[in-house]
Amino acid sequence: MWQKLIQLQTFPAQLFPGGDSLSWIFQIIFTLLFIVFVFYGQRIQMYILVREIEGSLLRLKFIRDEGRKIALKTIKEVGKPEVDPSERVDQFLEYVTIPPESMDPAGIVWKLEHVLDVREDRFKDEVKLMAPAADETDVNNLENTLEAAAALNIIYKVIRHFYILGKKTLSLYIIMQIQMILPLIMREAEAYASALKAFSYGQPIGDGAGALVAAKLMHEHRKKKIEKDCVVAKIPLEGRTAFVIKAEGPGGNVGKPGEAIKRVVEENNGKISTIIMIDAALKLEGEKPGEVAEGVGAAIGGPGTEQYKIEESIQEHKIPINAVIIKEDIGDAVSPMRKEIFDATEVALDRVKRVIKEKTKEGDTIIIAGIGNTIGVGQ
């Protein structure tokens, strides 16, 4: 018996000669770990990634739910509905917009514009039904709030889709794809969360920097409504006549500046010396928020329909187009306006005046268009 026990004790030492009992324990542990990592390494890596996505997904869910709560609270506060709007809000968050077919791209701009117009009208009607006591400004702000909540809802659902799909299929590549873009998605979701607050309170956002420059120019001048949700003011500026265009504030609204520019150009028979567009633009990492840059071309974002109209119009009449952009990141663009961006509007205004002096002569007629969401900015 004792003999057998001694043999059993010395057996590992025979396997790993020259070591004591502890060293063979370590040897076995390391060998086991090696085998485990050879066969299950990828799976272990996947579980780590899944856990990481799970954490972000929880945060996304929290942001999504918070967005819904904020939207509901604002509708109840501002719109004073007689019935509980929860069900309608939930339906709104699930709305889909189907873009036109692009196999034959001829005329797609107008098709897309039509779909977007229908979408906007439908959204506004829904908001009016949800919040009957809301005025025009509140309707615009509520629409923006709900759109931000809907964006958060879709982000959460897409990430959840890939998370579940990855777990179901045990595919490392599905999981890895989503994990790699997760930091950018989280940044976007956080930006929308800030936007929700800004929209619900009607605060100016970073994207409205261009509209703010135009508002400063047209303040205390006669304004008239032009095209969809835009205003224009004819002002004297540096000895020239300037038509200043912006979306009508202070409700959350981008208007149709392309349509407005086209109309002003046509009303003046194409006799426009230059068009200056001011807009917020995405900055690169390392650039300071609120940096102002100049360039040429139509400074306007969105689905492209307005840019197309402007380019068509200026090409027809050979009108030079200049751009002044205020740089900011996606978070700044949709969250309440930062002081640096607010201060940058003064710099942009000076640049606009400099461009006018350098590129046009006294007595010329010019167009200045402030692009962006004019929420929280009057005129």
Add this chain to the structure above:
Amino acid sequence: MGQEIETPARRVSSIVYIVIIVVLALSLSALYQAYEMFQIGDPTMGYYLLIGFIGLALSTYMLLQTRRRMKRFTLETPPITTTIICSKCGLKNVRKFERGDFILKEIGPCTKCEGTLTISAIYRELKEKAKQEKIFT
């Protein structure tokens, strides 16, 4: 304005806590063993010391991880300020943003002169969290 919205803390399984406590206890006992061996001059003391420290590091890491998981989610809303200026006498008033405020809104007559008070600015001031990258400016 300026408040934070919090979620309830996430629960961590009690089994995880038991595992952490067991690992912690074992590593402490290994360290004690190492101390005893050191006193009698046993050369295998090093192994126990190694096991003890690895166990201690592991349990501390696991504990920190569970604490991090329990951290509550927050949605920060920075304070927004509204600046009101009299266009005539330049009287300036800065206050917190209120619903209904918008830039270029006329608030009413000035308290000092016959001018009109107008909202001239609405913005948020950010305190930079991260240190600016100064090498590649």
